Structures are given as C-alpha cells and as structure tokens.
Amino acid sequence: MIANKTFRRAIQSAAAAAFLATTMLSGLAHAGPTLDKINQRGTIKVGVGTTPGFFAPDSDGKWQGFFIDFGRALSIAVFGTPDKVEFTSSSPQQRLPALQSGEFDILLSGVTVTTTRAFKLGFHFGPTVFYDGQGILVRKDLGVTKAADLDGATIGAQSGTTGELNVADFFRKTGKTFTPVTIEDTGQFIDALESGRVDAITQDSSDLVGKRTQLKKPDDYVLLPERLSKEPLAPAIAGGDDRWLELVNWTVNATIQAEEWGITSANVDEFLKSEDPAIQRFLGVDPSFANDIGLDPKWAYTIIKTVGNYGEIFDRHLKPLGWDRGYNSLWTDGGLLYSPPFR
Structure with a gap:
C-alpha cells in the first residue's frame, strides 16, 4: 500500500513538472x-x-x-x-x-x-x-594634425546621423568655425572629399576607416586622432x-x-x-x-x-x-x- 502511494505521488509530481515545463516553454515561444x-x-x-x-x-x-x-x-x-x-x-x-x-x-x-x-x-x-567615436578624415595636404586646426574648414557630415550635432558641438566648444555641408547619400562622401568640395568628412571612425580604403589614393588622407563623441x-x-x-x-x-x-x-x-x-x-x-x-x-x-x-x-x-x-x-x-x- 505504501509503495503504491509513493508510486502515485511520483507520477503526480512528474506530471506536474511536465505541465510546468510545457507552460514555461509555451510562454517563452510566444512572448512578443x-x-x-x-x-x-x-x-x-x-x-x-x-x-x-x-x-x-x-x-x-x-x-x-x-x-x-x-x-x-x-x-x-x-x-x-x-x-x-x-x-x-x-x-x-x-x-x-x-x-x-x-x-x-x-x-x-x-x-x-x-x-x-x-x-x-x-x-x-x-x-x-x-x-566607437566620431572622427574626422582630412586631406593630408592641409597639414593639420588635430581637429582644432580645421578652423574655417568645410566639413561634410551625413544627414540623419548624430554626426551633424556632434561636429557642431565640437567647434562651438573650441571657439572655432567651420562650414557644414550636409551629404545625404553615403556614396557621395568619397566624391565630395576627392573632388575638393569639402576639406574633410566626419562620421563614426568605423565608417571613416572603411571609406579611406575606398579612396583612389588612401595615403593622401589621414584620420585625425580626436574622437568628437562617444558612439556605442x-x-x-x-x-x-x-x-x-x-x-x-x-x-x-x-x-x-x-x-x-x-x-x-x-x-x-x-x-x-x-x-x-x-x-x-x-x-x-x-x-x-x-x-x-x-x-x-x-x-x-x-x-x-x-x-x-x-x-x-x-x-x-x-x-x-x-x-x-x-x-x-x-x-x-x-x-x-x-x-x-x-x-
């Protein structure tokens, strides 16, 4: 009799555990x-x-x-x-x-x-x-070694990104001036820099490292050391x-x-x-x-x-x-x- 009761309790416990597991997995599978x-x-x-x-x-x-x-x-x-x-x-x-x-x-x-x-x-x-952090890619022949040297430069930034605000904030804090050029198509960034339409372009440094490899003469351009922002x-x-x-x-x-x-x-x-x-x-x-x-x-x-x-x-x-x-x-x-x- 005791053995039968023990067996029944074991079966009931196993069934309850199985039901709980099924319920949990069902909830996880249809969570959103x-x-x-x-x-x-x-x-x-x-x-x-x-x-x-x-x-x-x-x-x-x-x-x-x-x-x-x-x-x-x-x-x-x-x-x-x-x-x-x-x-x-x-x-x-x-x-x-x-x-x-x-x-x-x-x-x-x-x-x-x-x-x-x-x-x-x-x-x-x-x-x-x-x-990541926002950087600035410049023509090497400008002779600049830091972002503050770009006083009065024309800088391209991509519309719809945090880059526009970040570069404006940087120049405002340093007391320098620049001329912003908004570029919508990311593919035009390279053309703008190579054609001389802009002196520099600014984006996340991860983007700029990639874009530098796409330039006809990558060694003619340099990524400046500063990071204008935190970009996680x-x-x-x-x-x-x-x-x-x-x-x-x-x-x-x-x-x-x-x-x-x-x-x-x-x-x-x-x-x-x-x-x-x-x-x-x-x-x-x-x-x-x-x-x-x-x-x-x-x-x-x-x-x-x-x-x-x-x-x-x-x-x-x-x-x-x-x-x-x-x-x-x-x-x-x-x-x-x-x-x-x-x-």
Missing part, C-alpha cells in the same frame, strides 16, 4: 510580436549599412562583415542554422523609420545608443558590440518583445563569454570535455540550463563553432583594416567588453 513574425516567416530581416569590414556584399553578392556575423549568430539562436537571415542595406535616413514600421526585425547597421532613440522612438538596444554601436529593435530582446542580448554575450573562456571555433569540441559546470551549461553538455530558458542546448556551441567568438569575428573582419581592439577588448585585457554570467 516580432519573434512570432520571425518564426512564421522563417527568416530574420536585418537592416545593415555598406561599410567595408562591417557590412558589405562580396563579389558573389554574399554579405560579409563584423555585424553580419552577429546576424548569422542570431539566426543560429532562433533557427539553429546561420542561413535564415536576410540582410538589406538601408541609409541612415531610412533605417530608423524602417525599424519602426516593421520592415526590419533588427538593425545591425552601426546604430548609436542614445536617450532620444530609446525614449522618443521607443527602441530597445542589445549590448554594445563596438565602442549596438543592435536596435522595436519595443514590445522582451523575448526577442533577450535573444539578442545573450547571443552577443555568448561570443564575448566564449572569448573570455578561450573557447574558439577551432577548439570548441575539446571544451565539450571540460569538467567546469559553467562551461558544461554554456555548451549544452548539461542541457538543463538551456531547457529551462527554452533554447536548444547546443545554441551557444553552434554559434561559436560556426561564427567564432568575439575576438575571432573582430580579427576576421576588422584587423585587416588596421583596427586595434582598444576599448573593444575584454574587460580582463583593459577593455569594456563584459558578459553577464551564464547561469
């Missing part, structure tokens, strides 16, 4: 409109720019770049494969309205986190994936879908955490043998953690195996352009990259 649309559509729509190293189609038309790899990592987190993602180039003037209207599920186009975009436009931002670049999504936001957050964090542990695309299989319980949870050797949050146990493993950790992504796309890690180093190396714990 964006993720539901992504699942129904079968692809993630991503807005990007056109800056070499960060996002640009190759000779075969396939998108490559630093931000592109984070889009593929998101596809893995949602679908288990890197290929269910659609990249579309969008100008700074078009990208924010397109995100608001639902044309994109996410912007991976070098969007700066600002108060106005968070409160007024209602955007949510994932972790900063690139710590992060994934941007529309508000109203907490589950989608957390997928973005933890996809980025996974690449950072993997680098901190020394897990790379080349050695990730060796780490499957690790006895560290945190690494076992991270790589899905212990599936209970991923099951609890409603993800495939191998989601982080597949991201690292496919696109690599943050350092690999950086070195693959940005190091060839001359970028140093700088602020984009791990916190353990004096940088600003820091992942919350996976537990």
Whole structure:
C-alpha cells in the first residue's frame, strides 16, 4: 500500500513538472510580436549599412562583415542554422523609420545608443558590440594634425546621423568655425572629399576607416586622432518583445563569454570535455540550463563553432583594416567588453 502511494505521488509530481515545463516553454515561444513574425516567416530581416569590414556584399553578392556575423549568430539562436537571415542595406535616413514600421526585425547597421532613440522612438538596444567615436578624415595636404586646426574648414557630415550635432558641438566648444555641408547619400562622401568640395568628412571612425580604403589614393588622407563623441554601436529593435530582446542580448554575450573562456571555433569540441559546470551549461553538455530558458542546448556551441567568438569575428573582419581592439577588448585585457554570467 505504501509503495503504491509513493508510486502515485511520483507520477503526480512528474506530471506536474511536465505541465510546468510545457507552460514555461509555451510562454517563452510566444512572448512578443516580432519573434512570432520571425518564426512564421522563417527568416530574420536585418537592416545593415555598406561599410567595408562591417557590412558589405562580396563579389558573389554574399554579405560579409563584423555585424553580419552577429546576424548569422542570431539566426543560429532562433533557427539553429546561420542561413535564415536576410540582410538589406538601408541609409541612415531610412533605417530608423524602417525599424519602426516593421520592415526590419533588427538593425545591425552601426546604430548609436542614445536617450532620444530609446525614449522618443521607443527602441530597445542589445549590448554594445563596438565602442566607437566620431572622427574626422582630412586631406593630408592641409597639414593639420588635430581637429582644432580645421578652423574655417568645410566639413561634410551625413544627414540623419548624430554626426551633424556632434561636429557642431565640437567647434562651438573650441571657439572655432567651420562650414557644414550636409551629404545625404553615403556614396557621395568619397566624391565630395576627392573632388575638393569639402576639406574633410566626419562620421563614426568605423565608417571613416572603411571609406579611406575606398579612396583612389588612401595615403593622401589621414584620420585625425580626436574622437568628437562617444558612439556605442549596438543592435536596435522595436519595443514590445522582451523575448526577442533577450535573444539578442545573450547571443552577443555568448561570443564575448566564449572569448573570455578561450573557447574558439577551432577548439570548441575539446571544451565539450571540460569538467567546469559553467562551461558544461554554456555548451549544452548539461542541457538543463538551456531547457529551462527554452533554447536548444547546443545554441551557444553552434554559434561559436560556426561564427567564432568575439575576438575571432573582430580579427576576421576588422584587423585587416588596421583596427586595434582598444576599448573593444575584454574587460580582463583593459577593455569594456563584459558578459553577464551564464547561469
């Protein structure tokens, strides 16, 4: 009799646990409109720019770049494969309205986190994936070595970006003057500089490094050392879908955490043998953690195996352009990259 009662209690407990798990997973799967649309559509729509190293189609038309790899990592987190993602180039003037209207599920186009975009436009931002700052690219024959030397210069800035305000603020604070030239089409930046229409152009330094490589004579131009602003670049999504936001957050964090542990695309299989319980949870050797949050146990493993950790992504796309890690180093190396714990 006692044995039967014990058996019945065990069955009841198991049934209750199964019901709770099903309820939790159901709630996670239908947590918001964006993720539901992504699942129904079968692809993630991503807005990007056109800056070499960060996002640009190759000779075969396939998108490559630093931000592109984070889009593929998101596809893995949602679908288990890197290929269910659609990249579309969008100008700074078009990208924010397109995100608001639902044309994109996410912007991976070098969007700066600002108060106005968070409160007024209602955007949510994932972790900063690139710590940037606004710079100035000038003709070397001007003989200037710092931004303050550009007193009276003609400077091109792209409309619809934070760059217009930042450069105006800089010259106002330094007591210098300049003539602003607003340029709408990012492709006209190079023409304006090479033709002499402007003495310099200003944008995020990440954009300027890429544009310098596109000039006919790159060595005739120099990026000045000052940074006129803080430009933390992060994934941007529309508000109203907490589950989608957390997928973005933890996809980025996974690449950072993997680098901190020394897990790379080349050695990730060796780490499957690790006895560290945190690494076992991270790589899905212990599936209970991923099951609890409603993800495939191998989601982080597949991201690292496919696109690599943050350092690999950086070195693959940005190091060839001359970028140093700088602020984009791990916190353990004096940088600003820091992942919350996976537990």
